[in-house]
Structure formats: structure tokens, C-alpha cells
Amino acid sequence: MPTVVDFVNVSTAGLESSPVAEALAGLRANEARYFQNKYGHEFATEPAAKAKQAVAYVAKILKNERDIVIDSKPLEATSFEVEGMRWTYVFYESGLSINVLYTLEPGGKRAVGFKLSDGMEVPAELADKFKFARQKSKLAGTIRGSYFVIKGEY
Structure with missing residues (x-):
């Protein structure tokens, strides 16, 4: 059963094994606040072991598009549709968060985003391939992020 992420009272539940659990929890809460404020959508995650389809979807896109394989263990994941867009998130033990934005209509926005806690x-699998911009967040501290545009059909 997915758990709605509380962005007021930030919890490390499900992320405890991460060496940056508090920052990763803040990053997850930051995403929850974004979806609540922009779309009125409750952002809920579940253990990666129960969200195997979402984890496999992200891994497939990374491998097919850029030959990237993430070494870190996935801890939590979610996949949902909002306003004609499919969003899939995976939160990794290292503190990495990967999201896939996939507009369902042809020609829409389709990208993979990386955020570092x-x-x-x-x-190492991202170091030479991407430059990361910095963003400040009250919930997550300094977030470093990057992305690439998806070219294939998924």
C-alpha cells in the first residue's frame, strides 16, 4: 500500500538505510509539495520491492537511451498520471532521485531528471555524462539536478 509523503512533517520512513536519509527524505518531501501545489495530487511512494514495474521502467529507459545502469539500491518508487503526463520516480539508497516525465500525447515533453540529495x-555512472545545476530548497537543502530528453517511445 503506497504511503502519502508528508511534506510538513518530513519522515525518513523507508529511506533509513541511506547515508543521507534526512536529505533524501527532504528531497522526497520537496517533490510531494510540488505535486500538491501544482496539481493537487497526493504524492505517495511504496517500497521498491513492491514497485518493481516502476523501477524496471526507469532502468529500461536509462539503459536504452544512455547506456546507464544505476549501481545504488532502489528504496522507494512511485508511478502516476497527472494532466496527461506519466510521472515515475525512484529514490535510491545513495541519495539519488530519478524521475521520468512522459507526456502521453505524441510530441509532448519526455525527459529523465536526476536529483542529488x-x-x-x-x-560514478553519471559523473562524466552530466553537469548538475544547484537549487535551494527549504525541505531538501541544496539539490543538484540534471536531465536529458527521451528520444524513444516507452
């Missing part, structure tokens, strides 16, 4: 190093 405050205090984590850039993962």
Missing part, C-alpha cells in the same frame, strides 16, 4: 557525491 544534499551531502552525496555525484554517482
Whole structure:
């Protein structure tokens, strides 16, 4: 059963094994606040072991589009549709968050976003391939992010 992420009282539940659990929880809460404020959507995640389809979907796109395989263990994931867009998120033990935005109508926005929790190093599998911009967040501290546009059909 997915758990709605509370962005007022931030919890590390489900992310405890991460060395940057508090920052990762803040990052997850930051995403929950965004979806609540922009779309009125409750952002809910579940353990990655129960969200195997979402984890596999993200892994497939990364492998097919950029030959990237994430070394870190996935901890939590979610997939949902809002206003004609499919969003899929995976939160990893290293502190990495990956989201896939996939507009369902042809020609719409389709991209993979990477966000690094405050205090984590850039993962080796991403280090030479992407430059990360910094963004401040009250919930997550300093978030470093990057993305790429999806070219294939998924």
C-alpha cells in the first residue's frame, strides 16, 4: 500500500538505510509539495520491492537511451498520471532521485531528471555524462539536478 509523503512533517520512513536519509527524505518531501501545489495530487511512494514495474521502467529507459545502469539500491518508487503526463520516480539508497516525465500525447515533453540529495557525491555512472545545476530548497537543502530528453517511445 503506497504511503502519502508528508511534506510538513518530513519522515525518513523507508529511506533509513541511506547515508543521507534526512536529505533524501527532504528531497522526497520537496517533490510531494510540488505535486500538491501544482496539481493537487497526493504524492505517495511504496517500497521498491513492491514497485518493481516502476523501477524496471526507469532502468529500461536509462539503459536504452544512455547506456546507464544505476549501481545504488532502489528504496522507494512511485508511478502516476497527472494532466496527461506519466510521472515515475525512484529514490535510491545513495541519495539519488530519478524521475521520468512522459507526456502521453505524441510530441509532448519526455525527459529523465536526476536529483542529488544534499551531502552525496555525484554517482560514478553519471559523473562524466552530466553537469548538475544547484537549487535551494527549504525541505531538501541544496539539490543538484540534471536531465536529458527521451528520444524513444516507452
